[in-house]
Amino acid sequence: MTTLSRPRIRVPLRAATLSAALLLAGCSSAEPAVDPAAVEQHGGDVEGGESQHSEGQHDGGDAVTLPSAHVHGVAVNPADGQVHLATHDGLFRFEESGPVRVGPVIDLMGFTVAGPDHFYASGHPGPGVDLPQPVGLIETTDGGRTWQALSRQGESDFHALAASAGGVVGFDGTLRFSSDGTTWNVLQTPVKPYAVAASPDGAVLLVTSEAGPARSTDAGITWSVLQEAPLLQLVDWADGATVAGVSPEGTVAMSTDAGATWSVRGRVTGAPQAVGADLQPDGSMRLLVVTEEGVHESRDGGASFSPVPL
Numbered sequence: 001m002t003t004l005s006r007p008r009i010r011v012p013l014r015a016a017t018l019s020a021a022l023l024l025a026g027c028s029s030a031e032p033a034v035d036p037a038a039v040e041q042h043g044g045d046v047e048g049g050e051s052q053h054s055e056g057q058h059d060g061g062d063a064v065t066l067p068s069a070h071v072h073g074v075a076v077n078p079a080d081g082q083v084h085l086a087t088h089d090g091l092f093r094f095e096e097s098g099p100v101r102v103g104p105v106i107d108l109m110g111f112t113v114a115g116p117d118h119f120y121a122s123g124h125p126g127p128g129v130d131l132p133q134p135v136g137l138i139e140t141t142d143g144g145r146t147w148q149a150l151s152r153q154g155e156s157d158f159h160a161l162a163a164s165a166g167g168v169v170g171f172d173g174t175l176r177f178s179s180d181g182t183t184w185n186v187l188q189t190p191v192k193p194y195a196v197a198a199s200p201d202g203a204v205l206l207v208t209s210e211a212g213p214a215r216s217t218d219a220g221i222t223w224s225v226l227q228e229a230p231l232l233q234l235v236d237w238a239d240g241a242t243v244a245g246v247s248p249e250g251t252v253a254m255s256t257d258a259g260a261t262w263s264v265r266g267r268v269t270g271a272p273q274a275v276g277a278d279l280q281p282d283g284s285m286r287l288l289v290v291t292e293e294g295v296h297e298s299r300d301g302g303a304s305f306s307p308v309p310l
Contacts, residue, residue, distance in 0.1 A: 046104050046131055046147045067092045067099040071290045073111030074274040077143060083288060083295065083308060086111030086121060091144040102144040104129045110161035110170060117143040120168055122158035137170065137181055150181040160195050166202025166219060177220055187220035197235040199258060206243065206259045208232045215259050229262050238277035238285045244302060246272045246289055252302035265302035269293060
């Protein structure tokens with residue numbers, strides 16, 4: 001197993017690549033920020049049905065065409081084992097017929113799975129959606145069909161979210177932690193985060209940045225920059241010890257000691273947009289990486305990838 005280290009002479013070039021990825025990943029909204037007084041009017045559920053219509057197509061063998069040009073999150077819903085994509089055009093669930101939109105059209109800039117049918121998200125409301133701009137932290141407990149506004153409505157557009165047993169971590173220009181989804185504490189980091197991931201118990205946090213990943217083993221109180229780690233763009237936890245990461249160039253790396261050290265496993269074609277890792281009932285890891293070419297899946301620890309659905 002080869003340990004992936006970051007040659008210091010190449011850091012500026014690769015950091016520039018991550019900067020470009022950050023700019024490309026951002027979705028802006030033309031709508032102005034709402035009047036704070038109007039935020040109080042938005043407290044109930046926002047509903048939306050399921051639509052069989054999407055921009056994606058399914059050819060039965062190769063990767064499904066993405067239902068949106070901007071994918072901000074990918075995860076498996078523990079309730080049904082189906083792949084979900086959080087996109088600029090809402091939440092999509094992968095079925096045999098292809099991606100199906102679930103719930104209202106919300107530009108889901110941040111997205112994380114907390115449990116079966118239980119997701120947190122952030123971003124911007126679509127036309128006709130009765131949520132503030134930005135939506136702050138929102139929650140669904142029915143797989144994305146309806147969403148409830150929790151906190152920071154009209155204030156926060158979390159571009160990165162991670163849920164754990166300890167609570168929710170989000171980045172909206174400032175890294176914040178909430179144990180209940182309503183009250184927040186600021187976490188000080190030695191780097192400006194791009195993506196964030198949390199161990200299942202919430203004790204270990206990882207953020208990616210232009211300076212390399214930073215790691216906390218005390219829920220964000222203290223941090224260390226991982227000088228020997230690869231310059232990762234996206235990371236996600238599979239279990240308490242296993243973390244998957246992907247670089248701006250598509251190199252896949254794995255850690256089996258909660259992000260302390262990393263090793264190269266393989267490579268995915270295309271610029272990464274989202275990554276998701278989870279442990280299967282048989283103990284194996286399922287790794288999902290979204291690029292502009294589609295959704296790719298690995299069942300061998302990131303060594304090789306196949307299109308989704310198979």
